[in-house]
């Protein structure tokens with residue numbers, strides 16, 4: 018897993034690494050520029066296109082100059098747009114300015130005429146993680162020029178204007194891609210910044226984690242390679258009891274589809290036995306839609322101890338008696354998954370939180386979360402509040418969206434890297450409830466269930482999205498769940 022750092026931490030880390038390895042800081046910049054240039058050449062192979070690189074006065078601009086040199090023999094026309102005399106810029110900027118070959122044209126920002134270039138590749142190197150105040154003056158003009166241009170826009174490290182660990186106040190470059198170095202920066206993961214960051218790509222510049230020392234704040238970025246080792250393994254003697262008995266509760270009239278989706282997802286994630294509690298009028302629909310599931314009648318709800326995991330809330334309705342909900346929570350005595358109306362009921366009757374078993378996994382989307390904790394200004398606040406909440410109630414908060422965050426009672430906070438925009442579709446959350454309940458039922462620790470569940474759900478969405486694009490529906494995610502296990506070679 019990768020640590021997620023703040024702007025200040027990145028700079029401290031860079032310095033620690035440079036001094037211990039006895040390298041010059043321009044050499045680290047050269048690695049970053051090489052990574053960027055390689056990615057650019059591979060992904061934008063039309064070398065006849067003009068490349069315009071905007072270079073601010075700091076090391077982000079220095080990266081831009083180094084990139085200009087590295088790609089100058091590949092692309093036919095490379096131009097640098099600068100804002101300050103080189104002598105007023107950072108030392109590594111100056112080094113790279115001197116090393117610019119003659120084939121790279123240089124133009125002062127005020128003289129640059131954006132109308133004269135057709136469909137260029139625009140590279141934003143105005144500011145990186147060193148930004149320390151809202152942008153104004155000439156640099157703001159630069160940001161506006163980039164945003165007015167038509168072409169592919171790629172930000173170096175962070176889109177200029179976005180603070181590395183806080184919410185944007187003011188304007189910033191709207192990039193299609195952000196190629197960030199070594200560690201994801203927290204603010205690149207905020208939903209408010211999606212239109213600025215575009216697609217985020219991570220490039221390793223060879224700084225080992227050990228240089229982080231005590232700087233890690235427990236914010237970690239979860240990638241594909243982190244997941245297989247978190248899984249429980251089963252063998253040929255495993256029987257359906259080992260894979261867990263899961264009960265799902267929800268699905269009022271008109272919303273029983275949510276239980277159908279959750280039940281199918283639970284089964285596809287590997288649960289041995291799935292029981293579903295829905296109103297009597299909906300039982301038949303459920304049995305016909307998911308013959309593998311069993312319908313739990315009220316007598317079966319009296320003894321909840323026989324279930325290995327319980328998922329509550331999708332399509333449940335807000336008319337549920339809070340005392341009934343409290344009774345369920347009180348009698349479960351093991352972590353549960355709570356979603357949708359289960360969360361809305363908690364928001365409506367906050368006293369119910371006292372009964373939520375510790376270790377439970379709550380899966381709000383942004384609106385549901387804001388119903389629970391009011392007064393959220395931006396994602397930074399949300400993340401802090403989710404953390405506080407997870408600690409206070411000893412539960413896991415899975416805050417859904419791009420880079421779903423998982424806030425844990427031990428103070429750690431994880432960010433998921435799988436998933437895509439096509440998953441913002443009806444029923445996608447019900448599928449996640451099923452996946453999480455299934456892993457809990459298979460005996461996973463709630464933290465492992467949450468990390469694996471969120472990753473597999475996103476990965477299934479990626480596999481389905483590759484085929485279905487914007488036509489993706491929640492059932493497609495369910496159908497792709499088995500492929501996630503096959504690809505990870507899990508047994």
Ligand SMILES: NC(=O)C1=CN([C@@H]2O[C@H](COP(=O)(O)OP(=O)(O)OC[C@H]3O[C@@H](n4cnc5c(N)ncnc54)[C@H](O)[C@@H]3O)[C@@H](O)[C@H]2O)[C@H](O)CC1
Nearest residue numbers: 046049075076077144145146147148149150151152174198
């Ligand atoms: N390991 C890495 O991540 C590496 C990153 N590199 C690149 O270096 C930048 C960070 O460079 P730095 O010089 O610290 O910051 P900036 O380029 O963002 O420059 C800021 C510069 O401008 C001043 N400033 C800050 N805010 C404003 C403002 N609103 N208006 C005007 N001026 C402002 C500030 O005082 C600085 O002097 C990082 O993002 C990477 O792109 C290296 O390549 C090495 C490896």
Ligand SMILES: [K+]
Nearest residue numbers: 141144175177
């Ligand atoms: K930038």
